[in-house]
Amino acid sequence: MSYSTLEIQRNGAVATLWMNRPEVFNAFDEQLIAELTQACQALDHDDSVRVVVLAGRGRHFSAGADLNWMRRAASHGEAENLADARQFARMLRTLATLSKPTVARVHGAALGGGTGLTAACQMAIASDDAVFSTSEVRFGIIPAVISPYVLQAIGPRQAQRYFQSGERFDAARALAMGLVSEVAPAAQLDARVAALAESLCAGGPCAQRAARELIAAVHGRPLGEATDEDTAQRIARQRATAEAREGIAAFLEKRPADWLR
Template identity: 60%
Template sequence: MYETLEIELNNGVATVWMNRPDVHNAFNAQLIADITAACRQLDADDSVRVVVLGGRGKSFSAGADLNWMKAAANASVEENLADGRRLAGMLRTLAEMNKPTIARVHGAALGGGMGLASACDICVAAEKAVFATSEVKFGIIPSAISPYVLRAIGERQAYRYFQTAERISAERAGELGLAHEVVASEELDARVAEIVAALLQGGPRAQAAAKDLIRAVANRPVSDEVVEDTARRISSLRATPEAKEGLDAFLSKRLASWVPKA
């Protein structure tokens, strides 16, 4: 269905493979359009519980395609603005999916690739993976990816890496909070599968609400407004069929209806 992606569906898990291995899954207009459309399609599919994003070949994603960047250098301001909006829109669509998302990172995750890893809810990296916000080396800035990278590594670290464009090892990415887990390359898929299995235990509506809760509360002072909002959120969920099913399953010592059967 997609020119630059392969999508595998297996027991509620959609694995989205960026499939431009000859250019290390670098971004171009088609890949941006395909990821945007795939995220929207999968988010609307109730049979999909978890989305895993990975890359075919040697890399997760090496950032922007050089030919695409060359074309952008010769394009008008209006054309570049349209391109920038499409890239920013793709990252936001990924970041705001209702479903849990996992970045499966191996090899290079540079520029926009680091943005994709940051926009996913969870990042699992192979020990030889490497990250960078490399844009300043090309005379540009990591603009579209900045909200998600800042969310992952914080403002203080961004001051360093946005300006130095240093390569960030997988170990360092773990220290920064960019990668939740760093594992041996041969253990990458197994660790992703373990996290997927944990995610499948949770209620789909509750997980979507949990993501929305984080966006509502993060970086805000504990005000009367915030306290009232959190009270309303939990009260509205307690009476839902999903919450009733979850409590009944716990008390009955059985699996909830949303948990895949072995």
Template identity: 60%
Template sequence: MGQDIVEIERRGASAWVWMNRPEVHNAFDEHLIAELTQVLRGLDKDASVRAVVLAGRGKAFSAGADINWMKRQGEASADDNLEDARKLATLFRVLAELSQPTVARVQGAAMGGGMGLAAACDICVASTQASFATSEVRLGIIPAVISPYVVRAIGQRQCYRYFQTAERIGAERALALGLAHEVADPDGLDGAVERLVEALLACGPQAQAAATSLIRAVADKPVDTELIEDTAARIAQLRTTAEAREGLSAFLEKRPPRWGESLA
């Protein structure tokens, strides 16, 4: 295709994954979906990667679906459409369930599936020039495969509005909705992302994975005997791990924990 449509940049223990289709605002087509899914799956298996930053080259984070790809799907059979949609849904699930913490670096427009990528990441840092939208209804479709992640990020009530109006959401509004965790000036965007990555790398990787699992286990669940027992079992199990022993030892000895070293 003449260029790498997904680039991986290693910055120490973090991997910055760049969507590299700036000429079409990093819009999705079948090639970008397949490549990004493959790259993320590879990073998921790489123990040397402690955090993943998802970013887009050029002015936009991602404009969502490539119009030519959408035209092809409009002419495809129902079975082909379903298979294609499954591949896109798989991309979002792979990103959302990555074993490492994920940070979306949103410098510009994040439309449709682009907003889905931002919502599927654990953390989203947006430039003051960023904008978001679930713009699908303007094209006569729905934000189907991104909906689990957008609903999780901003809640059902807000989705009733934005799924139906396709309004643009500015950076400050995204912050108020809970979609973005932090907003930075364009010149300070990378610095804000790097500070978050630094904070992530200071923590125990097993504990971080357990923390994300904990959130999914307790979210929207009644506080009953079963839930209390589950949370007690989770902390009890972690307390006995080598990582927990290293964390406590480092705290008592007033030194940085050695997460990158083998913990026997």
């Protein structure tokens, strides 16, 4: 597929999805939202893609909502705003539920929805010049659609502050709160993203999907016999898969597993 607001770059099994509206700092409007949804769906169904990296061309990752889009939304009624919000929510959920690892490559500004995109990816590496915010309240609105992803990343206590203050915070603060998993000097950002992608490609794809399901099932669950039984069944099922047999055989035979060939 061809896109007017995106560029997809392939490097082996790694696909980098570049938001390509540098003239507006990759702010999103209806077109970018629709194309991000379509591109994520296409990459998810491409078995040759093992890792998806989300990045932004130009000086910034994403400045959030396009001002012209916001201006149009302000003149719309509730029904039209609801339709727009549903499309945005669908895009974020499509990104967040990809069946393969996703990494946000964040530099410069990641404001409002840009923070939401960061949180919707499973992992994020930020350059040390990155700046984040959930600034919606300063426009008289709320970070409603991005809230499930940002809350999952930073927790309700931090959200109480930043959802209400709209303050900007730097990459070091984002790391401390859990929004990003690593901070790198700007000159090393691409190298660190590439290193993480290479590590992710080393894992078995079925095992990685099972690992994500494991996290969703176990997080917040109390210890007890039910949790013991669930986790025991999960590892028993996984050990019986062809992928597990191949992975263990490759280790014992000191050769690459077949998913690395």
